Amino acid sequence: MSAVRIARLSEEPLDLDAHLRAVEDDASGAVTTFVGRVRNTDPDAADAVIALEYSAHPDAPAVLERIAAAAAEGTDAIVAVSHRVGRLDVGEAAVVIAVASGHRAEAFEVCRRVIETIKTDLPVWKRQVEADGTTQWKGLGG
Amino acid sequence: MSAVRIARLSEEPLDLDAHLRAVEDDASGAVTTFVGRVRNTDPDAADAVIALEYSAHPDAPAVLERIAAAAAEGTDAIVAVSHRVGRLDVGEAAVVIAVASGHRAEAFEVCRRVIETIKTDLPVWKRQVEADGTTQWKGLGG
Known part of the structure; x- marks a missing residue:
């Protein structure tokens, strides 16, 4: 029986340890x-x-919850996922996913499905701030 | 250019954060x-x-180093991997792998290759201790 423990958009820095717990x-x-x-x-x-x-x-929060649930459906995987919003500097985490399961194939596959579906389906946009001051909007799939 | 930063057999509990760093x-x-x-x-x-x-x-340490290097070869992935030896209780980590790369497909694939090759090639054996006191040796691939 799969479960989604965290599915959240967050303005605060993302905490991998909290997702592991x-x-x-x-x-x-x-x-x-x-x-x-x-x-x-x-x-x-x-x-x-x-x-x-x-x-x-x-x-976006409701979509993220559905993405996590769909990725884990039919498995025993437990999923926690958060996506950051706001301004992020180089090195900061934009998305954090943790998946626990009985066996490794399922743990890898569910984790991969969550991030791939986030990239295609989560309604989040990003604006790229470059060193010379230029900004560029990037759509889904970035 | 790929790199292996940790490839170690350890009698101490494994530290995921140290591998991430x-x-x-x-x-x-x-x-x-x-x-x-x-x-x-x-x-x-x-x-x-x-x-x-x-x-x-x-x-085993030399084999683990070769496994990590081979998994990352031809990629930009940076790999850290440790396998525990000695007695482990339920919940304790037997193997910890961290892989950083430019892009997600490579990070997932290298991480998966490391664990799959550990399961087939690393000369580590495990003895299973069961609740009724029985012990059973398990070979590679367990």
Whole structure:
């Protein structure tokens, strides 16, 4: 029987340990996590990303809950997932997922399904802030 | 350019945070982790697992290093992995893996390759201690 323990949009920094604690269960032999972060490939380039600003549609929390439930449906996986909103600097986590399950294949597959569906379906947009002051809106799937 | 930051057999409890810190890198947009733990499916059954005792061949650390390097080869992934030896109670981690990479597909795939190859190739054996006092040796692939 699957379960969703956390499915939340958050203005505060995301806490991986809190997500791990939320999926804690003695029957779980496998725990996977995914953290998606603001990355900086070339700090010296004019178009280097120095921050991302995330904003979410009011429906986003309900959509995130449905994404997590659908990813775990038909499995024994326990899921905790949060997506950050607001301004994030390089290195900060935009999304954190923890999945516990009896066996590793399921733990990996459910974790992957959650992030892939977030990328396609969660109504969250990001504005990229570059080193030269330029900003660019990015849609879903970024 | 891939890198292996930790590849270790450990008699001490495994520390996921230490593995996450070991793969820390501003250029990494995706971080995946896997923890394999001693699970207990039915605490009241006579054959319920109450502990596992892991022992390793002396070559195991070198094999683990090669497993991690091979899993990351040809990618930008940074890998940290440890396998526990000795007696583990239910809930304790037997293996901990952290992988950081530029993008999520690579982070998931390298993490999965590391654990799958550990299961087939790492010369570690486990003895299962059951609630009624029975012990059973389990080979690779368990």
